[in-house]
Amino acid sequence: MALKPIITPSDAVLRKKAHKVTSFDKKFQKLVDDMIETMLDAPGVGLAAPQVAVSQRLIVVQLQDDEESRAEYGDDAGVLYVLANPEIVKASDELVEGVEACLSIPGYFGKVERHEKVTIKALDRDGKPTRVKASGWLARVFQHEIDHLDGKLYIDIASDIWKARPQPVDGDVEIDSDSDDEDEDGDIVSAEEVNAAMNSQTSQD
């Protein structure tokens, strides 16, 4: 297994509609393993193949498996999902607002409305048909990841986007006691500003 670099919006692959998975061969299995490793290392709770510059309709999702996560998400905590060609076949009318971030857009958060419940039809890593019913946070993660397969990012649909306060790089900066929480008091920015920031960040590399 190997870690794969996670791309930002400056890479065109992230904005492309991804191709259907048609082969579940050894190479595909390695991609699945690499994506799981990359997601856990980031760390993140979901990753779509276009985020590692592979234009395939493949997502991996795993909510954390710690005590807090189990208390909040119950049986959803820690379950690993590998879904190829996922399609939302049913979605609740009920929409819920929540805060999202994206491994491809580091340093930002956004408020996004999603379906509270979804049913997903997909193939598992062996190419066998599978169905997943999800609600709440897990349903949100699935919707976020499936959007990636169509080149869509949460910043396209977020009602607010804000920049996280920079993390202090040394001990000189005092850290707020609530700095672990989702940082809703950062500066509000526009999707255009985020795209511009992502592009300039890469060109400086």
Ligand SMILES: [Zn+2]
């Ligand atoms: Zn994302």
